[in-house]
Amino acid sequence: MRFVVTFITAIAGTFVAVWFVANIALRFTGVPKGFPPFTVLPLLSGVVGGFIGASAVYLLLTTISTNPNRSMFFVSIGVLALSFGLPLRLSFTKSPRFAGVTPSAQMVLALLHTTIATAAVTVLTSSKRFSA
Numbered sequence: 001m002r003f004v005v006t007f008i009t010a011i012a013g014t015f016v017a018v019w020f021v022a023n024i025a026l027r028f029t030g031v032p033k034g035f036p037p038f039t040v041l042p043l044l045s046g047v048v049g050g051f052i053g054a055s056a057v058y059l060l061l062t063t064i065s066t067n068p069n070r071s072m073f074f075v076s077i078g079v080l081a082l083s084f085g086l087p088l089r090l091s092f093t094k095s096p097r098f099a100g101v102t103p104s105a106q107m108v109l110a111l112l113h114t115t116i117a118t119a120a121v122t123v124l125t126s127s128k129r130f131s132a
Contacts, residue, residue: 003127007051014119015047018112029105036097037087037109047116053079054120069125080117084110 022038025031036042057075061068087109090101 006127007055007123010119010123011047011051014051014116015044017119018043018047018115021108021112021115025105025108029108030100030102031105032100035100035105037090037105043112046112050113050116051120051123054117054124058124072121072125076117076121080113083113083117087113 019040022043026033026035026038031038054072054076057079058068058072061071061075065071087106090098090106090109093101
């Protein structure tokens with residue numbers, strides 16, 4: 001039960017952090033006020049989805065790896081690097097929803113991905129829940 005409370009608290013704290021950064025970013029990145037990646041629902045789904053995805057990977061690693069924390073560290077770096085492709089792809093989209101994307105907004109999105117990944121990996125690998 002303690003792990004569940006810690007996990008939910010971490011999700012809530014991470015959401016507050018990324019929401020705060022996204023609201024500050026609206027002021028200096030030059031994107032329109034309703035820029036979709038900086039709105040509440042995409043931020044919330046990114047945080048919750050990131051934590052759930054990281055949890056699934058970590059659970060798998062605890063069953064197949066002799067050192068799941070080290071494995072999680074390296075897997076998460078690879079997945080994080082791949083996730084940077086999402087903000088970069090906004091440069092090439094023709095969708096009017098993402099009109100006005102700037103390089104600084106893309107850097108903030110990469111920062112948000114990094115924040116979520118760091119929080120999820122930290123909570124999962126520091127928990128005694130999965131330890132033998």
